Amino acid sequence: MTRPRRHLPGQVVAITRRCFDRTFYLRPDGTMNAIALYVFANAAQTYDIKIHALVVMSNHIHLIITDVKGRRSEFMRDAMCLITKARNEDLGRKDYLWEGGSYRETLLLDRDALERKLLYTWLNPAAANLVERAHQWPGAIILPCDWGTSIDIPKPDVYFGRKSPELARFTPQPPPGFDASSLDTLTAHFEALLADAEDDLITTRENENRQVLGVEKVLATRPLSKPKTASRRSKINPRFASRNAALLVAAIARHRAFLTAYDHERQRWLKGKKRVEFPCGTVWLRRNSPVKCRDPDAPEAGMACTM
Structure with a gap:
C-alpha cells in the first residue's frame, strides 16, 4: 500500500510524470501538443488548478501549479488518463504510457524554491541540449510571456468524442508571492532570469564543444524509440523544496x-x-x-x- 498524500488547499507544487521505460511517446508534433494543452486546460478548469509553468518533454512532463482546492490528485488522474488514451489512439498502440507508480510532487515552501523550480522547468529543453532557448522548444510549453493571456485550444482530432467541448480555454497564471509587482514587471523579471540562465548554458556548451540537437531532429525522433544513454535520474524524490x-x-x-x-x-x-x-x-x-x-x-x- 502506498503512503497517503497530504493535499491541502493553496499548496504550490512542482509535479513530474515520466513515460514508461523512458520512451519518447510525448515527442512533439501538432497532435501531441494539442492533446496535452487541451487536456490540461480542461482538467485545470474542472479542479481549480492554477498552472504557472508547463513543459511537455519527449518522455516526461513538468508542471508548476497552485492547487487552489487540494484536488491535484484528481487533476493528475484525469489528465494522465486522457493523455494516455488520446496519444495511444494517435500512435496506434494499446499499452502503458507512464512509468509505474504515481506522479512525483515536491511542495515548494517559499519564494526562492518557487523561482528555482520555475527556472528548472523552463530550462529542461535547453539543459538537455535539445534547443538553445526555451521558447524554441516545439512541444507544449507555458512560459512567463503566457501569463495572463487566455489560450484557446481546439479539440484534437483523435479520441475525444462529441461530448467533449470543441474548445478548451484557460489562462496561465503568474506564481504567487509577487503581489507587489504588476504582471508586466513580473513577466519581465522572470524572462530576464530565464535569459541569463540560458546564456550560462550556451556558454558552458560552447566551452565543452557540445551542440544542440535542434528542432528538426527533435521532430524527426520516432515516438516509439528511447534514449540510447543510461538514465542519470536520481532515485531521490524530495517531498519539499527550500534552502531554509x-x-x-x-x-x-x-x-x-x-x-x-x-x-x-x-x-x-x-x-x-x-x-x-x-x-x-x-x-x-x-x-x-x-x-x-x-x-x-x-x-x-x-x-x-x-x-
Missing part, C-alpha cells in the same frame, strides 16, 4: 505527524470505531469513503497565501 533549514524541518515534522495521525485513525476506522476523524489533507479515503477529515489549521509554508 527551519522551513524544511517544520515541513517534515508536519508530514510525519500527518502519517502518524492517519495510521492511528485508519486502524480505528478498520475496526469499525465511531467518531473517526482523519487528519486534514487526507486524499484517497476522503474521496472514496464517507470519512470525516479535520479542518485546516492556520496557513503554513508552501501555500499561496504565505509565499
Whole structure:
C-alpha cells in the first residue's frame, strides 16, 4: 500500500510524470501538443488548478501549479488518463504510457524554491541540449510571456468524442508571492532570469564543444524509440523544496505527524470505531469513503497565501 498524500488547499507544487521505460511517446508534433494543452486546460478548469509553468518533454512532463482546492490528485488522474488514451489512439498502440507508480510532487515552501523550480522547468529543453532557448522548444510549453493571456485550444482530432467541448480555454497564471509587482514587471523579471540562465548554458556548451540537437531532429525522433544513454535520474524524490533549514524541518515534522495521525485513525476506522476523524489533507479515503477529515489549521509554508 502506498503512503497517503497530504493535499491541502493553496499548496504550490512542482509535479513530474515520466513515460514508461523512458520512451519518447510525448515527442512533439501538432497532435501531441494539442492533446496535452487541451487536456490540461480542461482538467485545470474542472479542479481549480492554477498552472504557472508547463513543459511537455519527449518522455516526461513538468508542471508548476497552485492547487487552489487540494484536488491535484484528481487533476493528475484525469489528465494522465486522457493523455494516455488520446496519444495511444494517435500512435496506434494499446499499452502503458507512464512509468509505474504515481506522479512525483515536491511542495515548494517559499519564494526562492518557487523561482528555482520555475527556472528548472523552463530550462529542461535547453539543459538537455535539445534547443538553445526555451521558447524554441516545439512541444507544449507555458512560459512567463503566457501569463495572463487566455489560450484557446481546439479539440484534437483523435479520441475525444462529441461530448467533449470543441474548445478548451484557460489562462496561465503568474506564481504567487509577487503581489507587489504588476504582471508586466513580473513577466519581465522572470524572462530576464530565464535569459541569463540560458546564456550560462550556451556558454558552458560552447566551452565543452557540445551542440544542440535542434528542432528538426527533435521532430524527426520516432515516438516509439528511447534514449540510447543510461538514465542519470536520481532515485531521490524530495517531498519539499527550500534552502531554509527551519522551513524544511517544520515541513517534515508536519508530514510525519500527518502519517502518524492517519495510521492511528485508519486502524480505528478498520475496526469499525465511531467518531473517526482523519487528519486534514487526507486524499484517497476522503474521496472514496464517507470519512470525516479535520479542518485546516492556520496557513503554513508552501501555500499561496504565505509565499
